[in-house]
Amino acid sequence: MNKRKILMIIGILTLIIFCNCYNNEIKVMGASAVNNNPDYTFENEDTIILHNTSIDTDNKDLLTKFEKVKHIKIDTTETYLGLYELTCFTNAISIYIPANITSISSISTYPLPNLKEFLVDEKNSAYSSINGVLYNKSKDRLILYPYNGNKDAVVEAGTKIIEDSAFNNVPINSVIIPEGVILIESEAFAKTNLTEISLPTSFRSFYSGIFKNTPLTKVIISEKNKSLTSIDGVVYSKDKSYLYYWPEEKIVESLILPQELTYLDCSMIKHFNKVKQITIPDALTAIIGTADNRIEQIFVNKQHPYFKQYDGVLYSSDYKNLRLYPNQNKDTDITIHNNLEVFPMELFCTENTTKVLTLPKNLRKFKGKLKPYYRVLLGGFVNLSELKIDRDNKLFVIENGVLYNKEKTQVLWYPIDLPAKEFKIPETVTNVDNDQLVKQNHLEKLVVSDNCKLYDFVNDYDYGIYTIPTGTDCPNLKEFVVSKENPYYISVEGVLLSKDKSVLLVYPSAKTDKVYQIPDTVEVVAFGNENHYLQTLKIPQSVHWFGDVSYTDGENHNYGDALLYFSALKEIEVDPTNQFHTSIDGVLYSNGTAVLIAYPVGKTNSNYYLPKEVDDIYDVRNLNYNPYLKDIYIDSSSQCQYLKDGDLWIKKWYHNNFQPIHFDNITLHTY
Missing domain, CATH: 1.20.5 (Single alpha-helices involved in coiled-coils or other helix-helix interfaces)
Incomplete structure (x- = not known):
C-alpha cells in the first residue's frame, strides 16, 4: 500500500x-441547539429545563408550547426561586429543585392547578420533600403543599410548624395534623375547602387569618391541650377569657358567649352582621368592632360592672362611651344618654332603623374617620328624618332639621332622610363637615353660599385626582347653584365645577339632559355617581384625565370606574384634536386605543369588536353592566389578547405576562 x-x-x-x-x-x-434559547431547554415535549425562571411570556405561540409541559427542572445558578414566575406552565405536575436553591417564594396567589409534587435534590441544604410535599431540610417545617396533591391531606409525623400560606388556595377537603405540631402560621389554610379541623394537644397558638376565606364551621381542640379549648367549634383560651378564633362560616342569630370572656373583638366574627341578639358576658370588660351589626336586641345583666343599657343601646357603666348601637332596634325613636360627650361616628356605617334621634346635653364633639369599607360618616342613618338635641346643649344648634355648631359656621349633620327638596347653605357657613351632603334621599337643589367649602379637593394629575364626593349619592339631585362670590366653585348648567372651570366635580344624578357637552376649559372629569338620563357625552380637546371620585384619605377609586352608573349612556364623543382620548363607535379609549377606558353602559349593540391594540381594560364592569352586550370578538392576530377557558387573557402594560379578565353573561369569540 x-x-x-x-x-x-x-x-x-x-x-x-x-x-x-x-x-x-x-x-x-438536545433541543437547546434547536431552540437556541439561553433561558430554557426542552428535554422532550413535556419536560423543560429552566436556566432562567424570569421568562417574558408575551408570545402567544410560546405560551401554547409551555402548556404542554408536565415536568419542570430548575437548572439556574441562582439561590432564589420565585414560583410565581412559573405560572405559565399551567399543566405542570412536578417541579425539580436543585441543590443550589435555598430560598423559595410562596405560590398561593398564582397556583399551578395541576402540580402534584415537589422533587428536591438530596444535596439541597435548605429543602426536602416527603410524598411530593415541600419541607425544610430537617423535615419539621411544612413549607408548601402542591396544588393538585391529595385532597385529603396528611401532615407528616415530626412536623412542628406549618408555615405561612403552606396550603393557601389548595382545594383540600380534610387534613390530619399530628401530635407535635405547635404552630400554624398566617393564612396557612386560607382559601381551602376545609369545613372542620382537629388540632392536637401540642398546638399552642393561632396566627392571623389561618383559615381565611374557608368554609370552616368547626374547630376541635384536644381536651388535653393546656393552652386552648373549643366550645361549639369556637376556639378560646383555656380559661375562656379570650376568643382566639371564630370559624369563618359559623353563623348564629343568638350570640351567647362564655361568661368568663373578658375581651371581645366582634370583627373576629366574620358573620357578626347575621347576629340578631347578643348576650353580654358578666366578666366582659371591653367590646370593639361592633359597627357592622344588624342586632335587634342586647341582653346585659343590670348589675354588670362595666356596661349599662339605655334606650336599647349599650354604654360603658358611666354612660360616657357608646359601645354597641343595635342597628335593627325595633324602637326607631332613640335618645342618646346625656352623659355622652363624644359621638363616635365610626360606629354608624351600617344601615340602621332609626328615624328620630335626640342628641345629648353634654355632647361636645363628633369623632370619626372615613373608613375604606363605607363611604359616608353617619351613613348608616339612612332612615333618619328628624334630628333633635337636648335644649340645654351649649355647643350645637339645629335649624330646619340641620345640625350646626353654635356659631353656624359648620354644617355638622344633614339627615339623610330629611324631606326638604332644597337646601340653601347659610351665609355664615364656611365648610360642610363629617362628609355631609354626600348622601341624601330627597334633595333636588343645593345652593352653595359665598364662603362655603363643600369638601377638600386637590388636582394631582400624576398620582390620582382627589375630588369632592358632595352630592354623589343624592339620587334626586338635579342642580347645584353656586354664589358668584364663592372662591372655590362655580355652577354651569347645574353642574359643579372648580372655580377656574378646570375640574368637573359633580354631575347631578337627576339632571335630565340627554346630551351634555363638557366645557372646553375642563381638564379633569369625575363621573363616579349615577345618572339615568344622559345618553350622549361630548368630551372637548382640553380633557386629559377621566376618572371617578377619589377621597382625601387616599381611598382612590379606579380610573375606569367613570360612567359606570350612567345607565342610559349610549355614546361618548371625543373632539378629534384631543391628544389623550379617542372614541370609536361611541366607546372611549386612550389615544391609540391601547386602553379601553369606558364602554357605555347603555349602548344597545349586542356585539363588540375589541381593537387588537388594546392591552388594558380599566374596568370590566362597564362591559358586564351593559344589559345589551352579549358577544365580544377578539382579533386572532392580536399580540395583546387571546382567549383561554372562556376568559380574555390580555397583555397588560404593567405586567410581564398575560392576565385573565372574566366576563359575566358575555360570550367571547375570535375572528
Whole structure:
C-alpha cells in the first residue's frame, strides 16, 4: 500500500470520527441547539429545563408550547426561586429543585392547578420533600403543599410548624395534623375547602387569618391541650377569657358567649352582621368592632360592672362611651344618654332603623374617620328624618332639621332622610363637615353660599385626582347653584365645577339632559355617581384625565370606574384634536386605543369588536353592566389578547405576562 492510499484512509477515518463526535454533541445539546434559547431547554415535549425562571411570556405561540409541559427542572445558578414566575406552565405536575436553591417564594396567589409534587435534590441544604410535599431540610417545617396533591391531606409525623400560606388556595377537603405540631402560621389554610379541623394537644397558638376565606364551621381542640379549648367549634383560651378564633362560616342569630370572656373583638366574627341578639358576658370588660351589626336586641345583666343599657343601646357603666348601637332596634325613636360627650361616628356605617334621634346635653364633639369599607360618616342613618338635641346643649344648634355648631359656621349633620327638596347653605357657613351632603334621599337643589367649602379637593394629575364626593349619592339631585362670590366653585348648567372651570366635580344624578357637552376649559372629569338620563357625552380637546371620585384619605377609586352608573349612556364623543382620548363607535379609549377606558353602559349593540391594540381594560364592569352586550370578538392576530377557558387573557402594560379578565353573561369569540 503506497503512502497516498494510507493518507486517504487516515483522512476518511478522521472524517468519520469527527462526524460521530459532532452527532454526539448534538445529542447532548438536545433541543437547546434547536431552540437556541439561553433561558430554557426542552428535554422532550413535556419536560423543560429552566436556566432562567424570569421568562417574558408575551408570545402567544410560546405560551401554547409551555402548556404542554408536565415536568419542570430548575437548572439556574441562582439561590432564589420565585414560583410565581412559573405560572405559565399551567399543566405542570412536578417541579425539580436543585441543590443550589435555598430560598423559595410562596405560590398561593398564582397556583399551578395541576402540580402534584415537589422533587428536591438530596444535596439541597435548605429543602426536602416527603410524598411530593415541600419541607425544610430537617423535615419539621411544612413549607408548601402542591396544588393538585391529595385532597385529603396528611401532615407528616415530626412536623412542628406549618408555615405561612403552606396550603393557601389548595382545594383540600380534610387534613390530619399530628401530635407535635405547635404552630400554624398566617393564612396557612386560607382559601381551602376545609369545613372542620382537629388540632392536637401540642398546638399552642393561632396566627392571623389561618383559615381565611374557608368554609370552616368547626374547630376541635384536644381536651388535653393546656393552652386552648373549643366550645361549639369556637376556639378560646383555656380559661375562656379570650376568643382566639371564630370559624369563618359559623353563623348564629343568638350570640351567647362564655361568661368568663373578658375581651371581645366582634370583627373576629366574620358573620357578626347575621347576629340578631347578643348576650353580654358578666366578666366582659371591653367590646370593639361592633359597627357592622344588624342586632335587634342586647341582653346585659343590670348589675354588670362595666356596661349599662339605655334606650336599647349599650354604654360603658358611666354612660360616657357608646359601645354597641343595635342597628335593627325595633324602637326607631332613640335618645342618646346625656352623659355622652363624644359621638363616635365610626360606629354608624351600617344601615340602621332609626328615624328620630335626640342628641345629648353634654355632647361636645363628633369623632370619626372615613373608613375604606363605607363611604359616608353617619351613613348608616339612612332612615333618619328628624334630628333633635337636648335644649340645654351649649355647643350645637339645629335649624330646619340641620345640625350646626353654635356659631353656624359648620354644617355638622344633614339627615339623610330629611324631606326638604332644597337646601340653601347659610351665609355664615364656611365648610360642610363629617362628609355631609354626600348622601341624601330627597334633595333636588343645593345652593352653595359665598364662603362655603363643600369638601377638600386637590388636582394631582400624576398620582390620582382627589375630588369632592358632595352630592354623589343624592339620587334626586338635579342642580347645584353656586354664589358668584364663592372662591372655590362655580355652577354651569347645574353642574359643579372648580372655580377656574378646570375640574368637573359633580354631575347631578337627576339632571335630565340627554346630551351634555363638557366645557372646553375642563381638564379633569369625575363621573363616579349615577345618572339615568344622559345618553350622549361630548368630551372637548382640553380633557386629559377621566376618572371617578377619589377621597382625601387616599381611598382612590379606579380610573375606569367613570360612567359606570350612567345607565342610559349610549355614546361618548371625543373632539378629534384631543391628544389623550379617542372614541370609536361611541366607546372611549386612550389615544391609540391601547386602553379601553369606558364602554357605555347603555349602548344597545349586542356585539363588540375589541381593537387588537388594546392591552388594558380599566374596568370590566362597564362591559358586564351593559344589559345589551352579549358577544365580544377578539382579533386572532392580536399580540395583546387571546382567549383561554372562556376568559380574555390580555397583555397588560404593567405586567410581564398575560392576565385573565372574566366576563359575566358575555360570550367571547375570535375572528
